[in-house]
Amino acid sequence: xxxxxxxxxxxxxxxxxxxQNIPLGSIVILKPHxxxxxxxxFQTQWKIYMQEGKPNLLDMGSLMIKPIQRVMKYPLLLCExxxxxxxxxxxxxxLGDAFAAVKDINVNINELKRRKDLVLKYKKNDEDESLKDKxxxxxxxxxxxxxxxVTNHLKILTRGESQVKDNTFxxxxxxxxxxxxxxxxxxxxxxxxxxxxxxxxPLALQSVRDLREISHSKDEEDGGCPETPxxxxxxxxxxxxxxxRLVLTPLSALLSLFPGPHKLIQKRYDKLLDYNGxxxxxxxxxxxLAKKEYEALNAQLVEELQVFNRAARGILRxxxxxxxxxxxxxxxxxxxxxxxxAPAPRLVSGISEIQNRLLEEVQNLNFVKDNSATFIERKLSxxxxxxxxxxxxxxxxxxxxxxxxxxxxxxxxxxxxxRKCNATQELDINLLEGELVAVMEQNDPLxxxxxxxxxxxxxxxxxxxSFLKPYNPAKTQRGxxxxxxxxxxxxxxxxxxIFYAVHAFQARSDHELSLQEHQRVHIxxxxxxxxxxxxxxxxxxxxxxxxxxxxxxxxxxx
Amino acid sequence: xxxIPFKITQPKKQIVPKTVERDFEREYGKLQQLxxxxxxxxxxxxxxxxxxxxxxxxAVKISLDLLSNPLCEQDQDFLNMVTALDTAMKRMDAFNQxxxxxxxxxxxxxxxxxxxxFPSLNMAVKRREQALQDYRRLQAKVEKYEEKEKTGPVLxxxxxAREELRPVREDFEAKNKQLLDEMPRFYGSRLGYFQPSxxxxxxxxxxxxxxxxxxxxxxxxxxxxxxxxxxxREQENEAKLSELRALSIVADD
Numbered sequence: 001x002x003x004x005x006x007x008x009x010x011x012x013x014x015x016x017x018x019x020q021n022i023p024l025g026s027i028v029i030l031k032p033h034x035x036x037x038x039x040x041x042f043q044t045q046w047k048i049y050m051q052e053g054k055p056n057l058l059d060m061g062s063l064m065i066k067p068i069q070r071v072m073k074y075p076l077l078l079c080e081x082x083x084x085x086x087x088x089x090x091x092x093x094x095l096g097d098a099f100a101a102v103k104d105i106n107v108n109i110n111e112l113k114r115r116k117d118l119v120l121k122y123k124k125n126d127e128d129e130s131l132k133d134k135x136x137x138x139x140x141x142x143x144x145x146x147x148x149x150v151t152n153h154l155k156i157l158t159r160g161e162s163q164v165k166d167n168t169f170x171x172x173x174x175x176x177x178x179x180x181x182x183x184x185x186x187x188x189x190x191x192x193x194x195x196x197x198x199x200x201x202p203l204a205l206q207s208v209r210d211l212r213e214i215s216h217s218k219d220e221e222d223g224g225c226p227e228t229p230x231x232x233x234x235x236x237x238x239x240x241x242x243x244x245r246l247v248l249t250p251l252s253a254l255l256s257l258f259p260g261p262h263k264l265i266q267k268r269y270d271k272l273l274d275y276n277g278x279x280x281x282x283x284x285x286x287x288x289l290a291k292k293e294y295e296a297l298n299a300q301l302v303e304e305l306q307v308f309n310r311a312a313r314g315i316l317r318x319x320x321x322x323x324x325x326x327x328x329x330x331x332x333x334x335x336x337x338x339x340x341x342a343p344a345p346r347l348v349s350g351i352s353e354i355q356n357r358l359l360e361e362v363q364n365l366n367f368v369k370d371n372s373a374t375f376i377e378r379k380l381s382x383x384x385x386x387x388x389x390x391x392x393x394x395x396x397x398x399x400x401x402x403x404x405x406x407x408x409x410x411x412x413x414x415x416x417x418x419r420k421c422n423a424t425q426e427l428d429i430n431l432l433e434g435e436l437v438a439v440m441e442q443n444d445p446l447x448x449x450x451x452x453x454x455x456x457x458x459x460x461x462x463x464x465x466s467f468l469k470p471y472n473p474a475k476t477q478r479g480x481x482x483x484x485x486x487x488x489x490x491x492x493x494x495x496x497x498i499f500y501a502v503h504a505f506q507a508r509s510d511h512e513l514s515l516q517e518h519q520r521v522h523i524x525x526x527x528x529x530x531x532x533x534x535x536x537x538x539x540x541x542x543x544x545x546x547x548x549x550x551x552x553x554x555x556x557x558x
Numbered sequence: 559x560x561x562i563p564f565k566i567t568q569p570k571k572q573i574v575p576k577t578v579e580r581d582f583e584r585e586y587g588k589l590q591q592l593x594x595x596x597x598x599x600x601x602x603x604x605x606x607x608x609x610x611x612x613x614x615x616x617a618v619k620i621s622l623d624l625l626s627n628p629l630c631e632q633d634q635d636f637l638n639m640v641t642a643l644d645t646a647m648k649r650m651d652a653f654n655q656x657x658x659x660x661x662x663x664x665x666x667x668x669x670x671x672x673x674x675x676f677p678s679l680n681m682a683v684k685r686r687e688q689a690l691q692d693y694r695r696l697q698a699k700v701e702k703y704e705e706k707e708k709t710g711p712v713l714x715x716x717x718x719a720r721e722e723l724r725p726v727r728e729d730f731e732a733k734n735k736q737l738l739d740e741m742p743r744f745y746g747s748r749l750g751y752f753q754p755s756x757x758x759x760x761x762x763x764x765x766x767x768x769x770x771x772x773x774x775x776x777x778x779x780x781x782x783x784x785x786x787x788x789x790x791r792e793q794e795n796e797a798k799l800s801e802l803r804a805l806s807i808v809a810d811d
Contacts, residue, residue, distance in 0.1 A: 120806070175632060182623070182627040182629060185624070186624065189616060189619050189620040189623055190620060193613065193617050193620060196612045200609035203602065203609050204606045204609075206606075207599065207603045207606050207759070210598070211599060211603075211665065211756050214596065214599065215748070215749060215753045215755065215756040216749070216753070245792070246792055250795040254799065257802050260808040261808065304805045304806065307802075308805060311798040311799075311801050313629070313633070313636065314798050315795050317636070317781075318786075318791045318795050319791075320624075320643065321791060322788055324643070324646075324774055324778050325788065327774050328770075328777075331774060332767075332771045334763075338764045338767060351754040351755070351758055352664070354750070355668050355754060355755070358747055358750055359668075359675075359751065361747065362675055362743075362747050365740040425718075426718065445711050445714045446714070518695070
């Protein structure tokens with residue numbers, strides 16, 4: 001008997017340990033990782049039964065319930081034993097202690113079970129419930145509970161700290177939340193970074209390939225070794241997949257585990273509020289319950305949050321290390337890929353010198369010089385300002401010639417040159433301003449009526465009719481000054497005034513002149529009245545009008 | 559331009575020998591292709607530079623976000639690790655920027671300059687084409703007059719037409735010769751011009767990646783997890799994750 005007692009006392013010294021590791025209540029709920037424990041338990045039991053030759057095998061349910069029954073029997077047994085022991089017996093005190101210890105065990109088991117139950121109860125996902133379910137849950141009791149909680153919450157907010165506080169919990173919770181934020185950011189940023197890397201590296205390689213194509217001739221390529229880092233797109237491919245596996249998947253999995261405890265944390269706060277509320281009033285059954293619930297939930301959360309945080313931190317660290325290692329490998333591969341094409345080093349300054357020199361050479365090529373965009377506008381004006389070839393000195397008309405003309409021809413045949421005319425075509429003649437001519441024919445061999453055959457008294461030749469105005473002796477004096485006046489606005493001394501229409505042009509107004517394709521026109525002015533160089537005043541077949549400059553092509557004559 | 563109606567209405571007269579024309583086409587074709595290539599390359603390089611910069615910016619963001627996390631205050635180890643990571647990322651960004659600048663200077667700028675020659679070339683070819691059309695037209699006119707009976711006005715016109723034809727033909731010949739002469743030279747100059755760029759590009763990349771490799775190698779050593787291979791880390795992660803899932807507070811069904 002005594003041996004039995006001391007043995008059981010020793011066993012009870014170890015009271016909490018075996019029972020805490022295997023919460024008896026939850027063996028009933030078969031979790032996968034607990035099956036092993038149960039299986040071991042069964043196997044040992046079965047062996048015992050086989051050894052002892054006990055034929056009465058129990059079913060699962062009764063087998064499971066046996067430990068619990070036993071544990072619950074102990075207090076009763078010990079209580080009875082103690083009651084039947086006289087107080088003077090040395091064992092009485094020991095029995096008393098044993099009884100207290102066994103009762104403690106039971107209480108602990110209960111509390112532990114409460115924790116698990118609470119967690120289970122509140123772990124249920126609220127999103128599964130529809131609005132209807134939520135509404136149906138509302139009743140007086142729940143509404144009053146909620147309103148009390150709200151009041152308490154406001155009290156805490158306004159009055160400061162609540163009486164019920166657990167610093168450990170607060171710390172753990174803060175850590176928990178910051179870990180969640182970190183992990184979320186990490187996942188997002190790392191995936192962006194990987195995406196960018198995957199975009200950037202192939203682009204760089206492509207540019208290298210293209211540049212190589214330009215900078216090397218075909219002969220070299222055929223003969224040379226395949227220097228192109230064509231296999232360097234692989235580092236990128238090999239980068240993405242392992243990274244996904246090693247870093248992103250664990251982190252995402254971790255991230256998905258975070259929302260679970262949130263609800264429980266919220267519930268714990270509710271319980272805290274309840275408990276806080278009861279603290280103000282006298283203790284009673286309700287306040288006891290609130291206290292118990294709060295403490296159960298709190299303890300459970302504290303314990304498990306610590307585990308959670310530790311593990312999460314470890315995972316985060318591992319993932320970061322993997323990320324860095326992968327990056328390092330990627331860089332190495334890329335370096336190798338580019339190194340296969342390693343050329344002789346050359347200074348940057350050297351490069352720009354070489355290139356500038358080459359570019360200058362290219363730009364010295366005639367076609368560049370002639371056709372550079374900046375030169376084109378200047379070229380037109382250059383051409384206009386080309387120094388006029390001084391025509392061979394021709395005898396000028398003098399009075400004798402004029403008199404001769406006046407006498408030879410009729411008045412209406414006499415014309416005066418409005419301005420200086422230069423011979424541009426064969427059979428043309430030069431005229432000075434104001435010279436008198438007599439028109440012999442009002443057309444030229446080619447049929448154009450704008451060129452007239454005139455006689456200056458010295459020589460006969462062709463002149464454009466637009467240069468001539470009817471000779472009016474009365475107005476000669478004033479006419480000259482008029483002519484001078486009209487000459488004031490810029491008639492440029494141009495050699496080439498004859499243009500031809502490259503393309504037909506349809507006049508859209510009175511001011512414009514219609515042109516046929518290849519029609520030759522005589523340009524009077526190289527700009528319009530507002531100075532716009534796009535429109536030129538042209539004359540053809542006796543008509544004047546503006547034509548677009550780019551429809552005209554130059555006819556150059558030696 | 560307005561050249562298109564010409565090509566349809568006028569039959570092609572063989573005043574320019576076929577071989578010459580073919581040579582011209584070939585040379586010009588090569589240069590057109592080169593122009594296209596340079597233009598495309600310029601665009602690609604710009605895209606590549608932008609992508610590089612985006613990458614390094616996002617890398618810096620990783621470490622920045624990590625730093626701003628309150629976890630750093632509580633855990634000294636973690637803080638050290640994150641600071642080291644941050645330094646590395648910032649250096650990566652700096653090197654990347656430098657690489658992009660280098661490439662800009664030695665590749666993209668020269669590309670632009672080279673490309674600026676092409677408009678002149680195109681203009682020159684257009685002018686030659688113009689001259690050719692003039693030449694053709696006048697040639698046709700001369701031939702037309704030659705076929706007519708030799709009367710006075712016709713002779714005069716013929717003479718005049720011939721006079722017109724001469725300078726135009728000479729002009730065309732000159733332009734043609736000039737282009738035929740200079741186009742191959744231009745085409746050939748690209749080799750010498752772009753080779754330094756190519757070399758510089760390669761070198762910039764090599765330097766950059768070797769630096770990066772060094773940085774990240776150092777970093778791996780600093781993050782005090784010596785010798786842990788990826789598999790080990792993966793297993794550790796798995797173990798921790800299952801540990802977490804075992805917790806009752808974590809929702810699982």
